[in-house]
Amino acid sequence: MSVDAISALHQRVSVPRLTGPVPTVEQQQAIFQAALRAPDHAYLRPWRFLVMQGEQLEALGELFGQSALADTPDLSADTLARFQGLPLRAPLVIVAISCHQEHPKVPAIEQDLACGAAVSNMLLAAHALGLGAVWRTGALAYHPLIKRGLGLAENEQIIAFLYVGQPAGERKQVPQLNVDDFFQPWPPQA
Structure with missing residues (x-):
């Protein structure tokens, strides 16, 4: 399945329930290429991505x-098992990392936004390919032990854990939003 760009933009929803098989090499390459087309002030390419499947998950x-144990040493066995099982919710996880570079015109926040745009492009590409995907962060994305364990440098920040796979069940309905609720002319018309 492949859909045109406008349809993908209008119909994409997060798909939190995912299953195997792992997206094909061709599908993965299409998703990766989409990330590299994200807007990027000064062409810094302020990102890198860790790709995990199987034993890596x-x-x-x-x-x-x-x-989780570092934060709560008396964590219950069930809660520990839940944390350990989080990456297994999809057959493929892509960790998007923003790599801050010194630049006189591009502050770190713009570099984070560029990496976020790359993640958004991957979500759209996955949808266009008939796959499901969901962008996750939470406390784990900011935890120093996670950052160290994944080999992040001091100038790097996790922007997303992107879970990708085959949709498990029906996709949720696209919410119908009125564009006039969010887009207004400026200055306001009297």
Whole structure:
């Protein structure tokens, strides 16, 4: 399945329930290429991506569990197992990392936004390919143990854990929003 760009933009929804198989190499390459077309002030390419599947997801789960135990040493076995199982909710996880570079015209926030745009492009590409995807962050994205465990440098920040796979069940309905509720002329018309 492949859809045109406007349809993908208008119909994309997050798909939190995912299953295998892992997207094909061709699908993954299409998703990766979409990331690299994100807007990027000064062509800094202020991003990098870690791609995980199979045993790598289990290793990420162990890292999630270690971070949870570091915060709460008396964590219950069930809660620890939940943290360890988080990456297993999809057959493919892409960790998007913003890599801040010194630049006189491009502050770190713009570099984070560029990486976020790359994630958005990957979400759209996954949808256009008939896959499901969901952007996750939460406390784990900011935890120093996770950052260290994934090899992030001091100038790097996790922007997303992008979960990708086959949709498990029906996609949720696209909410119908009125564009006039969000877009107004300026200055306001009297």
